[in-house]
Amino acid sequence: MEVKNLATTIFRIPEVEGRWMVMSGLAIVCIVLIMAIFAPLIAPYDPTKSSGEILEAPSMKHLMGTDNLGRDIFSRIIYGSRVVLMVVFSASLVSMSIGVPIGLISGYFGGKLDRAISMLMDSMYAFPSLILAIAIAAVLGPSVVNAVVAISVVYVPTYFRMIRGQTLSLKSRLFVEAAKAIGAKDTRIMGRYILPNIVTTVVVVFSLSVADAILTEAGLSFLGFIVTAPTPDWGFELSAGRPYLPAGYWWMITFPGLMVMLLSLGFALIGEGLSEIYAPGRER
Amino acid sequence: MASLKAYIVTRALLVIPTILILLTLVFFILRILPGDPIAAMVGQKVPPEVVEKLREEAGLNKPLLIQYFEYLFNIARGDFGKSMIWGKRPVIDEIMIRFPATLELTIFGFALSVLIGVITGAIAAFRRGSKVDASMRIYSIVAYTLFIPWFGMLLQMIFGVYFRLLPIGGRITPGSEPNTMTSLYVLDSILTLNFNALADSLSHIFLPALTLGIVLSGAYTRLLRNNLIDVLSQDFIVAYRARGVKERKVVKHAMKNAFIPVITLMGLQFAILLAGAVLTETTFSWPGMGTFLLERIQYRDYTSVQGAIVFYALFVALISLVVDIVYALLDPRIRY
Numbered sequence A: 001m002e003v004k005n006l007a008t009t010i011f012r013i014p015e016v017e018g019r020w021m022v023m024s025g026l027a028i029v030c031i032v033l034i035m036a037i038f039a040p041l042i043a044p045y046d047p048t049k050s051s052g053e054i055l056e057a058p059s060m061k062h063l064m065g066t067d068n069l070g071r072d073i074f075s076r077i078i079y080g081s082r083v084v085l086m087v088v089f090s091a092s093l094v095s096m097s098i099g100v101p102i103g104l105i106s107g108y109f110g111g112k113l114d115r116a117i118s119m120l121m122d123s124m125y126a127f128p129s130l131i132l133a134i135a136i137a138a139v140l141g142p143s144v145v146n147a148v149v150a151i152s153v154v155y156v157p158t159y160f161r162m163i164r165g166q167t168l169s170l171k172s173r174l175f176v177e178a179a180k181a182i183g184a185k186d187t188r189i190m191g192r193y194i195l196p197n198i199v200t201t202v203v204v205v206f207s208l209s210v211a212d213a214i215l216t217e218a219g220l221s222f223l224g225f226i227v228t229a230p231t232p233d234w235g236f237e238l239s240a241g242r243p244y245l246p247a248g249y250w251w252m253i254t255f256p257g258l259m260v261m262l263l264s265l266g267f268a269l270i271g272e273g274l275s276e277i278y279a280p281g282r283e284r
Numbered sequence B: 001m002a003s004l005k006a007y008i009v010t011r012a013l014l015v016i017p018t019i020l021i022l023l024t025l026v027f028f029i030l031r032i033l034p035g036d037p038i039a040a041m042v043g044q045k046v047p048p049e050v051v052e053k054l055r056e057e058a059g060l061n062k063p064l065l066i067q068y069f070e071y072l073f074n075i076a077r078g079d080f081g082k083s084m085i086w087g088k089r090p091v092i093d094e095i096m097i098r099f100p101a102t103l104e105l106t107i108f109g110f111a112l113s114v115l116i117g118v119i120t121g122a123i124a125a126f127r128r129g130s131k132v133d134a135s136m137r138i139y140s141i142v143a144y145t146l147f148i149p150w151f152g153m154l155l156q157m158i159f160g161v162y163f164r165l166l167p168i169g170g171r172i173t174p175g176s177e178p179n180t181m182t183s184l185y186v187l188d189s190i191l192t193l194n195f196n197a198l199a200d201s202l203s204h205i206f207l208p209a210l211t212l213g214i215v216l217s218g219a220y221t222r223l224l225r226n227n228l229i230d231v232l233s234q235d236f237i238v239a240y241r242a243r244g245v246k247e248r249k250v251v252k253h254a255m256k257n258a259f260i261p262v263i264t265l266m267g268l269q270f271a272i273l274l275a276g277a278v279l280t281e282t283t284f285s286w287p288g289m290g291t292f293l294l295e296r297i298q299y300r301d302y303t304s305v306q307g308a309i310v311f312y313a314l315f316v317a318l319i320s321l322v323v324d325i326v327y328a329l330l331d332p333r334i335r336y
Helices: A002-012 A016-037 A073-109 A111-126 A129-140 A144-171 A174-181 A186-222 A234-244 A251-278 B002-032 B037-042 B048-057 B064-076 B091-126 B131-145 B148-162 B185-191 B195-232 B235-242 B247-258 B260-283 B289-298 B302-330
Strands: none
Touching: A016 A073, A016 A251, A073 A111, A073 A144, A073 A186, A073 A234, A073 A251, A111 A144, A111 B002, A111 B302, A129 A144, A129 A186, A129 B002, A129 B260, A129 B289, A129 B302, A144 A186, A174 A186, A186 A234, A186 A251, A186 B148, A186 B260, A234 A251, A234 B148, A251 B131, A251 B148, B002 B064, B002 B302, B037 B048, B091 B131, B091 B185, B091 B195, B091 B247, B091 B260, B091 B289, B091 B302, B131 B195, B148 B195, B148 B260, B185 B195, B195 B247, B195 B260, B235 B247, B247 B260, B260 B289, B260 B302, B289 B302
């Protein structure tokens, strides 16, 4: 039902600016998704094998040029989208499925438990996210799975704080009081009365935190905590291209970094647009 | 004023639990997470005796609870342990060599982000609804999604490689360091009236600080725009204008009122600033805390890694205290 609401909101409500943002964000994200799913069909060359001279400038044969080992950068970017999307989506789903229930329970029951959890979450939130992720990734060792763990830990407080706040304001509303008065159980109130009302918040927080997680993933990858050669990953490509920058080989870093920005921008536009549609009046 | 003092004291005491939680979190991540930090950092190729010796050196062979209290006690004494490589120097000494570089970079990055954000936000607000306003709104989102190493390298490519105007890495040309007092090269150069060093250090800090500044400015752009639009529609501004007060004065009053939430944002942005500094330092070979942390992770220097992260935690707690106190000084409504 919520999904249908979401769709009607996007397509019918004459909130021109918010809608424009959501639509262009969705377009970017869909293009990258198609790239990732159909990578073998789209990529002209094998991303891990040499397919031309080394450091060839962009041409019709190699749209984005070749890297220091003669591999086609366009193909590496297409395959690289798989790692980014996989890491970021799994991490965000994990943090969401931890952060949302804890936020709901903490906000609903309140008391000492709530204060203790809030203090912990606030401290984590205050700590620079990338440094926290680096610490976790360094202890666990570089790998895709460990990167998912590191990134998911970092974004739990984001969900927790938003959901707790929403739950706090919803639990004093009349319809919740009414449910309590007719003897509904706590689990039922949380699941049937409060949760449906925070779904839109979850969707907005998800898009915005994915936008941020993409940058964290790229950062970790750039620093060498996610993949090792020859696996393509956008952030990692930048660290490979960095030594060739002073000699003027701009194409090794320009395209992968541009993709990081575009994908992050796509999710940010979806999140910002949705929050504008759902909270009108905030925008003037 | 008595209540202000009381507030500051209470707020300062509240730093203790915050620091305790952060330190416990760091301890938890480094010791209790599945896996042995030393084994994970050293890799599989090292014989078990060596791993055991390293564990002993780092104090990791004792019971966890004892480790925890030793860890807290040592930090309280300012003892961050000894580095596990080379001269086995005290970690705190190494951090003190690297920290000023990060501090300098973050101060400049921060100043630029506020400056750029306030200017763009004010322009957007005063030309509300225009094309300029719309493009500033897009700017505020795009700036945030810029990937720091990428944006930094683009600037390096344009200003360093193509136009050859600015250096693309390092803090200063080796050999031209000013006589140091604060280890902040720009400040030292000014204090010692060493203008060569001043020009040199400014040319080195410009690109990394601009990278950080632009990426962080988007949030200020948006916040200031929305606040300013709010303030501009309030009665006192309408009254000013009705009385024929000069537009420049009106702007000044409006800006003053719109600025208070910006200070809150400065505090919130601080964590992002530090995280961004890690990537900026790596991109620009800036010898600060971020490059220190990453270098020591590579060298498997466990005590230094722990020290660096603990130092970040203490720094974060301290800054949040300072921000709250400054905020209380500026806004008399905030008191306990």
